[in-house]
Amino acid sequence: MxxxxxxxxxxxxxxxxxxxxxxxxxxxxxxxxxxxxxxxxxxxxxxLPARLQLDLSDRIAAALEQEPAIVASASPGKSSPQPGQVLRARFGRLAPVLRHAGQFAVAASVSAAVIFGVQQYSQSDPQAPVLNTIPLSGAAAPVSLNYQADTQERMSEQALLEQQRRINALLMDHELQQRLRQN
CATH class of the missing domain: 1.10.10.880 (Anti sigma-E protein RseA, N-terminal domain)
Structure with a gap:
């Protein structure tokens, strides 16, 4: 072989x-x-081709044939157990502890949601709070969608650039006038 x-x-x-x-x-x-x-x-x-032809039907059929059949037989005098009975039978004293832990988890999540909601909606300032972050450059930068200082800084930068352009134009004009006087 x-x-x-x-x-x-x-x-x-x-x-x-x-x-x-x-x-x-x-x-x-x-x-x-x-x-x-x-x-x-x-x-x-x-x-590899664009489509692979994998025929798995024979293997699946063989696996299904080897699968044992599940037969549910109910005793005529007994009724099927309820889910709670099965849980108590398996976990015994652990079931009440799990129930209380689940109730505690629900109560804690509701409390957290209420606290978060009260903090968010009870603010008198209509703008969102500004969070200060420290980027890699080491300078603190305020972060918020409603923060206006960023646009003010851009406006002041534009004004500064405009002022420098005017000063350069005046200097160029002065230099041109001096050259004309010398000639």
């Missing part, structure tokens, strides 16, 4: 074994292994 190393060598072209090729034609398991190895090689060489 051929092992997987021989099949791999055959796929890679390292060996040429006619007996192994005949075994591949007869044995579907070896044939599947041979096909998978070719698929692995195509994937490594980045030569």
């Amino acid at each position: 051929a092992n997987k190393e021989h099949i791999s060598a055959l796929v890679d072209g390292e060996i040429q074994d006619k007996v192994l090729l005949e075994q591949l034609g007869r044995d579907p398991e070896l044939s599947d292994t041979f096909g998978r190895y070719h698929l692995y090689g195509d994937a490594m060489r980045n030569e």
